[in-house]
Amino acid sequence: MLAKIQEAVNTLKSSKNVLAFSGAGISVESGIPTFRSDGGLWNTYDPELFHISYFINHPEESWALIKKLFYDLLVDAKPNPAHLAVAELEKMGFVKAVVTQNIDNLHQAAGSQVVHEFHGTTKSVVCMQCGQFFLTDEVNIETMPPRCKKCWGLLKPNFVFFDEQIPRDVYQKSAAAAAAADAVLIIGTMGAVPPAAYLPVAAKQHGATIIEVNPEPSLYTAEITDIFLQEKAGVIMPQLIEALKAEIGLN
Ligand code: NAD
Secondary structure (H helix, E strand, O other): OHHHHHHHHHHHHOOOOEEEEEOHHHHHHHOOOOOOOOOOHHHHOOHHHHEHHHHHHOHHHHHHHHHHHHHHHHOOOOOOHHHHHHHHHHHOOOEEEEEEOOOOOHHHHHOOOOEEEOOEEEEEEEEOOOOOEEEHHHOOOOOOOOEOOOOOOEEEEEEOOEOOOOOHHHHHHHHHHHHHOOEEEEEOOOOOOOOOOHHHHHHHHOOOEEEEEOOOOOOOOOOOOOEEEOOOHHHHHHHHHHHHHHHHOOO
16 A cells, blocks of 8 residues: 555645545535445435435425434534545645535535535525525525525525536536546546546546546546555545655655
8 A cells, every 4th residue: 555655645745736536425424325335315214315317306305314314413513634634635736626526515624625515515505486496504494495595495405406407507516626636636536426526537638647546446446546555535635645744844
């Protein structure tokens, strides 16, 4: 592993524009389960429940489930050493952007400044009638289904349900970040959810070197990964930072 960390350090050191691309795995050590792994959400709940059509047709049931699974679970979650390491890589000038598939706000809580939330966030909601956005903390999500303060329309979590489009703005910024990257640090994602999954592939096609952190091989590992750090993100990311600091004389 030491040789691989050194290889990753050399890549980061020689890169001008590193994109960090994260998935559910980076937040596992913050106590948030992934969807697909053992004990993940899909073992207990039918993914159909998270389709936009189910939400529109059964807003009360859908909101009750979403509140229990996402809002109540995420409320006390704190960034772990992997989120902190990504933020530090940005402060050190290596990481230029984070594209995350997560909706948990933990990259921002760790201090990352440039974060593109590809699948949205639990931190805000949007009225399906008047289009107004509100911070989740500012609305009542105890009474089901939550309603808009202005027009009494149905509020929707500001994250992407199955069968919903990725908002154009975040899509374009994420695609631009992937195109500009000379290295991508993929952390904790299987690479199974399109179109997010294509971003590292697009970066690779533009010539980026791919460093991947995951305790298990993903769909990327055999296809595009150049340096595979097979370990939990919260364990390996601080080691990577320490080795990088030693290399550039910051220790
Ligand atoms: P995923 O591909 O995003 O994540 C699972 C991956 O994480 C697997 O490859 C697994 O091996 C890896 N992993 C597990 N523990 C890890 C650790 N300690 N360190 C690094 N990697 C680890 O797949 P998913 O769970 O099916 O998610 C589907 C979608 O739902 C994605 O958009 C995902 O981001 C989102 N989601 C978000 C959250 C969150 O906001 N925290 C939680 C669950 C799912």
